[in-house]
Amino acid sequence: MAPPVGHVAPAILAETAHRFGDRVHSSVAMSTPDDPSGITQRTLLSGGPLRPGPRSACVVVIHGEGLGRRADIGAAPVLVGRSQEADLVIAHKSVSREHCRIWLDGDAYRILDLGATNRTRLNDAPIEDATLADGDHVVVGESILKFIGQTSVEARYHEEIYQLATHDALTELYNRRHFMEMLDKEIARALRHRRNLALCIVDVDLFKPVNDTFGHIAGDEVLRLIAAIVREHVRGDDIASRIGGEEFAVLLPECDAEAAKSFAERLRAAIADARFAPGGSPRRITVSVGVASLAVPEGNRSALLAAADAALYRAKHEGRDRVCVAP
Ligand SMILES: Nc1nc2c(ncn2[C@@H]2O[C@H](COP(=O)(O)OP(=O)(O)OP(=O)(O)O)[C@@H](O)[C@H]2O)c(=O)[nH]1
Numbered sequence: 001m002a003p004p005v006g007h008v009a010p011a012i013l014a015e016t017a018h019r020f021g022d023r024v025h026s027s028v029a030m031s032t033p034d035d036p037s038g039i040t041q042r043t044l045l046s047g048g049p050l051r052p053g054p055r056s057a058c059v060v061v062i063h064g065e066g067l068g069r070r071a072d073i074g075a076a077p078v079l080v081g082r083s084q085e086a087d088l089v090i091a092h093k094s095v096s097r098e099h100c101r102i103w104l105d106g107d108a109y110r111i112l113d114l115g116a117t118n119r120t121r122l123n124d125a126p127i128e129d130a131t132l133a134d135g136d137h138v139v140v141g142e143s144i145l146k147f148i149g150q151t152s153v154e155a156r157y158h159e160e161i162y163q164l165a166t167h168d169a170l171t172e173l174y175n176r177r178h179f180m181e182m183l184d185k186e187i188a189r190a191l192r193h194r195r196n197l198a199l200c201i202v203d204v205d206l207f208k209p210v211n212d213t214f215g216h217i218a219g220d221e222v223l224r225l226i227a228a229i230v231r232e233h234v235r236g237d238d239i240a241s242r243i244g245g246e247e248f249a250v251l252l253p254e255c256d257a258e259a260a261k262s263f264a265e266r267l268r269a270a271i272a273d274a275r276f277a278p279g280g281s282p283r284r285i286t287v288s289v290g291v292a293s294l295a296v297p298e299g300n301r302s303a304l305l306a307a308a309d310a311a312l313y314r315a316k317h318e319g320r321d322r323v324c325v326a327p
Pocket residue numbers: 001002003009011012203204205206207208209211215216217218219220223244245246316320
C-alpha cells in the first residue's frame with residue numbers, strides 16, 4: 001500500500017550519512033525496448049545536482065529559522081523576507097514580509113533595508129544600505145545570514161551543506177522537507193498570479209516483494225533508476241522529489257490537469273517499458289500515479305496533497321500501473 005502522505009521512511013531519515021564529496025559515476029544495468037540487444041549501460045548522474053562552472057556569491061542562513069537555506073545573488077536582486085514571494089523565505093514572525101534586498105551593483109554586492117520593523121543589521125550594526133564583504137553577517141529578525149563572496153573558499157563547504165540539507169542521498173532528488181517548502185512557495189505563486197499548478201505522486205508498485213526477493217541493496221538500485229527516469233522526464237521548472245521510501249512527487253508549475261496527466265502517463269510508460277534487473281534478474285517494475293491540480297483561488301497545500309494521494313489510492317485500487325486524476 002502507498003504510505004500516507006505524512007509518512008517518512010526511516011531510510012530517508014538516515015540520509016545525512018551520505019557524503020557528497022565522494023561522488024563517482026556509477027554504472028547500472030537497465031535494458032529498454034530501444035535496446036533489443038539486451039542490457040544498456042546507463043551512467044547515473046551521481047555527480048549529483050551540484051552545478052558546475054563559476055559560482056555566484058550567495059547568502060546562507062547560518063542560524064535560526066531557515067537554517068541551511070541559500071540564495072544565489074546573480075543578475076536578479078534577492079529579496080529576503082517572510083513572504084512566500086521572497087527569494088529567500090524566512091518564515092518567522094521576527095522577519096518582515098519584505099525585510100531587505102541584496103543585489104549586484106557593478107562589482108559590489110549591496111544590501112538595502114526595506115523598512116523592516118526589526119531593522120536589518122550588518123555585523124551587529126543597524127543599516128539602511130551598505131556594501132557587503134565576504135563573510136559579513138546579516139541579521140534578519142532572529143536569523144543570521146552569512147554573505148559568501150564569489151571567490152570565497154567557504155563557498156564549496158556551504159554548497160555541500162546546502163545539498164545535504166535539501167537533497168535525498170539515495171536518489172539525489174530533492175528531499176521531502178525541501179519539496180514541501182518549494183510546494184508552499186509554488187502554491188503561493190500560483191494563487192497570486194492565478195496560474196495552474198499540478199502535482200503528481202508516483203508510488204512504486206509491489207516494491208516490498210522486490211526487497212524481499214532481491215534484498216534492500218537491489219531495491220535501492222531500483223529506486224535510483226526510477227529517479228533517473230523521473231529526472232529525464234521533467235522540464236527545467238518542474239520540481240522532482242523523493243518524498244517517502246518508494247514514493248516520488250513531481251510538481252508541475254503552469255500545468256493543467258490534462259497536461260499533467262500526459263506527463264504522468266509518459267513517465268509511467270517509460271518506467272513500465274524499462275526492464276530492471278535487481279539482483280541480476282530482469283523484472284518489470286511499474287508505478288501508480290495520482291495527479292491533482294491546485295484549485296485557484298482557494299487551494300492549499302493539504303488539499304492538493306490529499307487530492308493527489310486519493311487519486312494515487314484509486315490507481316492502486318484499480319489494479320496499479322496506471323495514472324488516476326483527482327476530480
Ligand atoms: N530498498 C528500499 N526499500 C525501501 C525504502 N524505503 C521503503 N522501502 C520499502 O518499500 C516497501 C513498500 O512496501 P508497501 O508499502 O507494502 O507497498 P508495495 O509492496 O510497494 O505495494 P503497493 O504500494 O500496494 O503497490 C517496503 O518493503 C519498504 O521496506 C528504501 O529506501 N530502500
